[in-house]
Amino acid sequence: MNSTQIESNVQQLIRAHQPDTFIYDLLLAYGQPKASIKRLQIGSLNLAKQAGEIAWKKKLYYREIPAGDDLNAQLDELRADAAVTKHDPRFIVVTDHRSLAACDRKTQETICCTLTELPRHFDFFLPWAGMEKTQLQNENPADVKAAEKMARLYDEIRKDNPTDTPEAVHGLNVFLSRLLFCFFAEDTGIFEKAQFTNAIGSHTQTDGSDLHAYLDRLFEILNTPARAADLPAYLTAFPYVNGGLFRNRHHAPVFTRRSRQAVIDSGELDWSAINPDIFGSMIQAVITPEHRGGLGMHYTSVPNIMKVIEPLFLNELHEEFEAAQGAPKKLNALLTRMQRIKLFDPACGSGNFLIIAYKELRRLEMKIFRALNTLALSNISLSNFYGIELDDFAHEVAILSLWLAEHQMNQEFFREFGRSKPSLPLTSAGHIVHGNACRLDWESVCPKLEGDEVYILGNPPYLGYSMQNKVQKEDIDLVFKGLDNYKNLDYIACWFLKGANFIQNYNAQFAYVSTNSICQGEQVACLWRHVFIRNLEIGFAHTSFKWANNAKSNAGVIVAIIGVRNLSNKKKFIFRNSTKKITSKISPYLIEAGDFIIQKRSTPLSQFQPILRGSGPIDDGNLILDSFEKDELLAKYPSAKKFIKRLLGAHEFINGFERWCLWIEDNDLNEAKSIPEFQTRIKKVELFRLSSNKKNTRNDAINSHRFSENRFNNTHGLFVPRVSSERRVYIPFGFVENTVIVDSAQAIYDPDPYLFSILTSRMHMTWVRAVAGRLKTDYRYSNTLCYNTFPFPPISETQKQELEGHVYNILGEREAHSEKTLAQLYDPEKMPAGLREAHRQNDLAVERCYRSRPFESDEERLEYLFKLYEQMIAREQEKGTLFEGAGKRKRSGTLIRK
Incomplete structure (x- = not known):
């Protein structure tokens, strides 16, 4: 089950x-x-x-x-x-x-x-x-409170300190990083308890006028190992910090009474309860949404980070630990292995992934020490942690956060074993580089040395094609230079290709939180062939799921988590709906199937009639009428009726709206021009087309009375929306009269009625969900990717008649609720019971065309369809068709790993 x-x-x-x-x-x-x-x-x-x-x-x-x-x-x-x-x-x-x-x-x-x-x-x-739930970590509510405090402090400081130059912005970023360190230090034993906040309260004016000078002096002292003898005791009481945090001279901002009080209020929080890995959330709280979205700075929650690092490397280390119980030699070998592990996040933000991975490695190391019953100091070094970050503030905080994480783990180590490395002076906090990951040589950041074990991980920026700015489009051009068909890829594809280049033929793997769109539609072919040709494979995947964070501007995003490695005989895992499935293969569509890719086709793979795109006016709206304009026009010119047809796109079809258009045949042009309104509209179309930068459009100005793209067929058709909500169980297909002009949709003219039954079935919808592209989260139904690739076997006349019977049952149930739009009828929460049952019976009938035994799940349906697709493509390549009697089809060009 x-x-x-x-x-x-x-x-x-x-x-x-x-x-x-x-x-x-x-x-x-x-x-x-x-x-x-x-x-x-x-x-x-x-x-x-x-x-x-x-x-x-x-x-x-x-x-x-x-x-x-x-x-x-x-x-x-x-x-x-x-x-x-x-x-x-x-x-x-x-x-x-x-x-x-x-x-x-x-x-x-x-x-x-x-x-x-x-x-x-x-x-x-x-x-x-028998299905164990995936275990996740809990969030810490104190972190959100800290983020909000820092946001208020940041706002107060900005009021009195201009940040109109890159130098000023960088200076403020460094100052905030230092402030965060001091808050954390006085609550976690690095400084004396409340030492920093009390010093501000006792040794600065309440109006804030001297606070900047005091902080400049204090920060200089924190970077000075040998102190002058005449320094006041309240300054010499602070320890030497080192590590580069206070090395460079950046003047503190000026303060007012309000901003000084905001510093003290922030210091009064219990920072020992704050996780360094939440600093990304703090950044989101203080940086403008435009800044955050443009630079791809994402805060990823601890549970989602664990979904990446556990299957990437942590679970294997824990399994090795369990298998080595009672075997000191194996436990010491595991310690040695862990010391050679490198973690590299090429879009590290404020360091969330690196920090959680560091903590987990330190905790496993402590378990091994307990099992060995030995006392040693940690050999998990921050020098093995690497990152690239585009944003200056996040880069500074990532360095700081790694220091704080090390201190936390040293404290945890001390509580367990009674000793640990001293936290001060600070040592180097990993190799975090400020720069553009798309343009840097990753090996120059994280060297690939013999004997190392490298894991690349993170949550790179997503950004679909339409959301990318000029620099990001140039990044994609640079990363995919010399390759083809990449222009429409999401921005995150850069990290997949650079990751593939890095790990190829090396002891390394990568795993990212990613948009699910790179595993859907045309992006699969654009991206994954470049990954698989490098003899790589998907080792694990969390299929599409929505997640949200407790950071400000919280928004649920549809993501997948994908782990890629060199070809291996090791087990593979698919995580879906909190369950884990072991499999021998994972397709780029994140199901249990081979690594073949569904390619666009110009003709149907199955024995279907062709589907045609709708007509396109290219008219600047001058050939289009709404109902009011149509009625007004007919009231003035009753003879205009012969030139007006109903215009139907997906929006009108599904929501029951009406639009109309001028439809003038060439031999009726003179008659149409006798109507002044028509003549004016036709002239406007001509001028609009002449102004186009496309030669074909300019050439078509001579035919300004008609649609530039005319695919009208004077017969009834099966209407196929190009976009439909992901919430619907079924896309609302339907029949239209021969007087209707289809524009922003598609149509199958003079269709066999049973085709409606197939397209509106659960089998077909399962295929659509896997291979269709997305417009935001809605399905984008493509004739070349969804319809022409759908695998369906030849059926008998009896089966066709049975399917036609279900077509009429579904249409009858729709008609029984004719007062409702298709959007209302196919709302999954409001779908009438009769219509739902008619579809269920149709689903069963379509499934019997594939096999007699019912399918138990959509996963089983999709795996069956992929196997059938692969068989049909292989047979098409060999003989032109899989089934006797089917017409010869054009080869799809599906890619199989060589």
Whole structure:
């Protein structure tokens, strides 16, 4: 049983909720054996002594309570009850049949929700089905408070200090980095407790007039190992810091009473509770949104960082540690291996990924020391951590954050072993370079030495083609120089290609948080062939998911996480919906399939009729009418009716709007021009086309009475929207009359009716979701990538008639709700039950065209379609067709690794 089926089971269970059998139905939904559930119901398997309670050893402890009782209190009581825990249940569940509270005793996770919300949390109980949930880290709410304090301080300082030159901006960035260090130092044992904040409060004027001079002097002292004898004690009490943080002279900004108080308020926070890895969030809180978006500075939360580093290298190290228990030689070999590991983030921002990776390596090292029962100092060095960052402030903070992370881990080491390296004076904090990662030689930043093990990781800037500025487009040209078909790639593709070049034939891997668009549509062919031709493969992937951070300007983004390595026989992993699947191959579409790529085709692979793009006016709006303009025109000139046709694009078709256009045949031009309004509009079209910088458009000015791109076919057609919302289960295809002009869409003219059944099926939608491009997050339905590539076997006349019957059923259900638009009918939350059932029956009929056994999930459907596609392409290449009787098709050019 897979997670999709389980989710469906839970939804059905809640819709038909039966209190008497609820817990048994819930267990069945997760695939527990019916025989065991029967024994649980009759009592032979139930170990609980109290009525209304169920105890199933290793599985469950369940209690029903009256409505109004405190669910969480009851849950806490059961968690602490020895009579419950002696049965070692994985889950404890409490319900009043309106809400439910539960605890996973292995992970210590809890949920509390209404029963109607339970399907949204179906993954909580997946261990009942043998699927362990991916474990994630928790966020620290104190970090957000610190970010907000720093934002207020930054705003106050900016009021009185102009930053209109790059030098002034850099100076302020350095100052803020130093300030952050001092706040952290006085709360974590580097300085005396509250030493910095108290010194400001005691030795500067309340109006802030002398604070800048005081800080300039203090920062100079922090960089001076040998102090003058006549210095005041309150200055000499500060230790020598070193490490370059206070080396260069940058004057502190001037302060007012308000900004001085903001410094003191910030210092009064408990900075020992702040994680250095949250400094990226702080940057987002103080830098303008335009600045942040333009430079690609992303704060990535700890849970998402762990999704990258665990499968990239950390899980393997932990497995090696577990396998080496009781074997000192193997444990020491693991320590040696870890000392040679290099971590490189070529878009490091404020250092989030490097810091978390550093901490995890230090903690594993401590585990090894405990296992060896030996006392040694850490050999995980910051000198093995490398980064590139475009933004000056983030670059400064990344260096600072690594220092602070080292200090935190030294403190943790001291608590465990009673000694550690001294935190001061600071040493070099990794190799963090300020520059453009697209233009730097990565090996000059992170040298590839024999015996090293390098992991490249991070969250590079995404930026689709339309969002890229001139410099970023030049970056792509530089990175992909000498290659073809790359212009429409997302900006992050630069990091994939440079990463591929770096790791090829070397002991290295890379993994990035990325937009999912590079694994969809035409970008797959544009990017991944350049990766695979270097004998690389995808080692693991987190499929598309939405995530959001607790940073300011929080926004959910659709991302995937993709790990790439040299060809290997090691296991590969696909993470989907909190589950992990072991596989032998991962395709660039992030499914279990080979590394072939779906290429654009000019003709259908299957036995389908051709699809045509709509007509394009190129008229500056002069051949287009809205309903008001049409009615006004007809009121003046009734004879104009013969020249007006309905114009239909995806927006009008799906949302029920009306547009109209002038449609004038060549032999009717003189008659049309007798209408003054038409003559004016035609002249405007002529002038507009003559002003174009495209030669073909200028040449077509002579035909200004008609659409420049005329693909109208005077017959009925099957309307195919080019864009449709990702929320819809089905794209709303439909039939149109022969009097309708299709523009911003596509059409199949004089179609076989059963084709509608195929296109609106779940099988086809599964294909669309995998191979279609995206317009933001909506599907962009392409004839060359979606329609022409879709694999469908030849079917009998009987099967065609069956599919046609489902076509009429679906159209009939639509007609039964004719007062609603297609957008309303296909809203997944409002879809009428009859229409939903008609589609479900159609889905089953289409699937029977592929095989008699039903598919259990979309993953299974897609894997089947990819295998069929690969077979059809191979046979097409060999004989022209896979199936007897099919017409010969043009080869698709699908790429297979050589």
